[in-house]
Amino acid sequence: MGLTRRLVFGANPRRTAVRVLVLASLSFVTFRWVLIPVRAEGISMLPTYDSGSLKFVNRLAYMSETPARGDIVAIKLAGPHVLYVKRIIALPGERISLSAGQVYINGMPLPEPYVRNKSAWDVPEVTLTTREYFVIGDNRGMRAKDHDFGRVDVSRIAGKVVF
Amino acid sequence: MTHRSVVRIVIAAALVGAAAVAVWRTREGADEKQVRARIEALRDEVNASTKDGLGTAARATQIGSYFTEDAVVDFGGGAVPIQGRVTLMGMAARLQPRTAAFRLELDDVGVEIVPDGNAADVLLTASFVRRIISTGDESRDAREFALVLAKADGIWRISRITAIDTLR
Numbered sequence: 001m002g003l004t005r006r007l008v009f010g011a012n013p014r015r016t017a018v019r020v021l022v023l024a025s026l027s028f029v030t031f032r033w034v035l036i037p038v039r040a041e042g043i044s045m046l047p048t049y050d051s052g053s054l055k056f057v058n059r060l061a062y063m064s065e066t067p068a069r070g071d072i073v074a075i076k077l078a079g080p081h082v083l084y085v086k087r088i089i090a091l092p093g094e095r096i097s098l099s100a101g102q103v104y105i106n107g108m109p110l111p112e113p114y115v116r117n118k119s120a121w122d123v124p125e126v127t128l129t130t131r132e133y134f135v136i137g138d139n140r141g142m143r144a145k146d147h148d149f150g151r152v153d154v155s156r157i158a159g160k161v162v163f
Numbered sequence: 164m165t166h167r168s169v170v171r172i173v174i175a176a177a178l179v180g181a182a183a184v185a186v187w188r189t190r191e192g193a194d195e196k197q198v199r200a201r202i203e204a205l206r207d208e209v210n211a212s213t214k215d216g217l218g219t220a221a222r223a224t225q226i227g228s229y230f231t232e233d234a235v236v237d238f239g240g241g242a243v244p245i246q247g248r249v250t251l252m253g254m255a256a257r258l259q260p261r262t263a264a265f266r267l268e269l270d271d272v273g274v275e276i277v278p279d280g281n282a283a284d285v286l287l288t289a290s291f292v293r294r295i296i297s298t299g300d301e302s303r304d305a306r307e308f309a310l311v312l313a314k315a316d317g318i319w320r321i322s323r324i325t326a327i328d329t330l331r
Contacts, residue, residue: 014170021173041303051300077307077329078288079271084305084329135330150330 034059036159038074040085044137044147047116048072049085057083061160067091067133072161075135075152084148085161087114090134092154097125101140117141126151133157194319195274198283198312201319202272205229209267219256227252231313231322239326266292283319285310286327 010016031037036057040049049055049072057074067073067088075084090096095106101118103110104125121144128134128151136149208226230248237244245251268290275284290305311323 012166014166018166018170018173021177025177041301043302075329077271077305078273078286081270082288082290082305086330148330150328152330156329 035162036074036080038083038085038161043142044139045072045085045087046137046139048087048114048138055085055161056163057159058162059159061162062157067154067157067160073133073135074158074161076156076158080158083158084135086135086137086149086152088133088135090128092128092130092132094134095125095127096123096134098123103136114138115140119143131155192276194276194280194283194314198274198276198285198319199272201229201312202269202285202287202310205321206267206269223252223256226255229321231315231320234320234322234324236324237326239328264293264296268292281314283312283314285312 036059038055038057040051040053040055042051069088069091071088073086073088075086077083089103089110089112090105097104098121100120100122103112115138118140119142121140123144126134131154132151133154134150135152137147139147205226208222208229211222227248230251232248233246234248234251235244235246236251245254270288270290272285272287277283286307286309288305288307290303293302293304294300295302307327307329309323309325309327310321312319313322314320
C-alpha cells in the first residue's frame with residue numbers, strides 16, 4: 001500500500017500536485033492557444049497530407065514574420081474548430097492565374113515540386129489586394145469545382161501548419 | 164516562499180480560473196440559448212432519418228417550421244436563392260431519401276442578438292459529412308454560413324441563410 005501510494009503520489013505529494021497542476025496548465029495553454037492539433041480531412045492536400053493525418057497549427061508563427069509563398073496555412077471559417085488547410089501560392093499585390101493547370105505569378109510560371117498530378121485547371125488572372133493571399137491545395141488531379149481554393153483575407157489565416 | 168505557499172497560490176489560481184470559466188459560460192442570455200437550441204434542433208431534424216415513423220411530408224413540414232414564410236436560402240456559387248418556406252419544404256421532401264447518407268454538423272456557432280431582442284445574427288460553420296459507400300471513408304465539405312433569425316410569438320425562426328465565400 002505504501003509503495004503504491006509512493007509510486008502514484010511521489011515522495012512529496014504536495015510537490016507532485018503542484019507539478020501536475022503546472023504541467024496541466026502549460027499543456028492546456030499550449031494546445032488551446034499556441035499549437036492547435038488538427039486532423040486533415042479530405043483529399044485536397046494530397047500527396048503532402050493524407051486524409052486523417054494529425055497536424056499542428058502554430059498560431060504564433062506569423063507574429064514576427066508574414067506568411068510566405070509555399071507555407072501551408074490553416075484558414076478560419078466561422079471559428080477555430082473547423083479550418084481549411086491550404087498552401088499559399090501568391091502574395092499580396094501579385095497577379096495570379098492558372099492556365100492548363102500551370103500557375104502563373106505576375107505572368108511567370110511557378111515551379112511547384114509538391115504537385116504530382118495536374119488537371120487542366122484554368123483561372124483567369126486576378127490581382128490580389130494588399131491584404132489578400134491566394135491559397136490552394138496540392139491535389140490538382142481532382143476536378144477544380146470539387147476543390148476549395150482562391151483569395152483569402154490575411155485576417156482569416158489562423159497560423160502555419162507544422163509537423 | 165515555502166512549498167505550502169506555492170501550493171496555496173496554485174490552488175487559488177485554479178479556483179479563480181474555474182470560477183471565471185463558469186461565469187463566462189452562464190453569461191449568455193436566454194434569447195441566445197433559445198437561438199442555439201433552435202439551430203441544434205434543426206440540425207437534429209435534418210439528421211433524423213425516416214426510421215422514427217415520420218413520412219417524408221411530415222419531416223419536410225417539421226423542417227419547414229424552423230423557417231419564416233418568406234425565408235430565403237442563398238447557397239451562393241451562382242445558384243438561384245431558394246425563396247419561401249413552401250419551396251424549402253418541397254426541396255426537403257425531395258432530398259429526404261438521400262439524407263441518411265449525409266450528416267450535418269455545426270461548429271463555432273456565434274449568436275448575436277440585435278438590440279430590440281426580436282432578431283438574431285448567427286455565424287456558423289456547417290459540415291456536410293458524407294460516407295463513401297465503396298470505401299467506407301467519410302468526406303467532409305465545410306462551409307461558413309450567416310443566418311438571420313426573427314422572433315415572433317416567442318418562437319425563433321430562420322428568415323435568411325447566406326453562404327459565405329471564405330475563399331473567393
